[in-house]
Amino acid sequence: xxxxxxxxxxxxxxxxxxxxxxxxxxxxxxxxxxxxxxxxxxxxxxxxxxxxxxxxxxxxxxxxxxxxxxxxxxxxxxxxxxxxxxxxxxxxxxxxxxxxxxxxx
Amino acid sequence: xxxxxxxxxxxxxxxxxxxxxxxxxxxxxxxxxxxxxxxxxxxxxxxxxxxx
Numbered sequence: 001x002x003x004x005x006x007x008x009x010x011x012x013x014x015x016x017x018x019x020x021x022x023x024x025x026x027x028x029x030x031x032x033x034x035x036x037x038x039x040x041x042x043x044x045x046x047x048x049x050x051x052x053x054x055x056x057x058x059x060x061x062x063x064x065x066x067x068x069x070x071x072x073x074x075x076x077x078x079x080x081x082x083x084x085x086x087x088x089x090x091x092x093x094x095x096x097x098x099x100x101x102x103x104x105x
Numbered sequence: 106x107x108x109x110x111x112x113x114x115x116x117x118x119x120x121x122x123x124x125x126x127x128x129x130x131x132x133x134x135x136x137x138x139x140x141x142x143x144x145x146x147x148x149x150x151x152x153x154x155x156x157x
Contacts, residue, residue, distance in 0.1 A: 021146065031129075056147065083114045085113060
């Protein structure tokens with residue numbers, strides 16, 4: 001899954017001056033257990049009210065059961081650099097790293 | 106990478122990313138704006154502890 005991809009490539013993301021933030025609609029306690037189990041070196045955020053999910057298009061309503069598998073790269077200036085409307089769990093972390101390398105060039 | 110035949114997203118390259126304040130897994134509040142000066146990957150996942 002892509003969480004492990006980001007975890008396993010954490011050093012590469014750090015070199016690319018890039019912070020990873022995971023977001024789901026799970027409560028804090030569930031995310032805490034998830035981080036402990038998988039050893040994620042980055043935070044998982046809890047969007048229980050779905051406000052961020054709605055703003056970013058990860059769901060269509062405040063009662064959505066779960067977030068869509070999407071992601072964004074946001075630049076140092078706070079603007080979107082890339083939007084990924086469908087994420088392939090196995091390869092996404094590498095895909096994002098490749099984009100970061102390209103966009104730096 | 107952008108679109109293809111996938112559903113489109115409300116935000117695209119160049120758009121201001123809406124700021125937020127959410128609790129992380131330790132209970133600490135994190136804001137997107139805390140990360141100004143570095144890139145951020147905002148990764149939405151369906152459920153903790155599910156495969157994929």
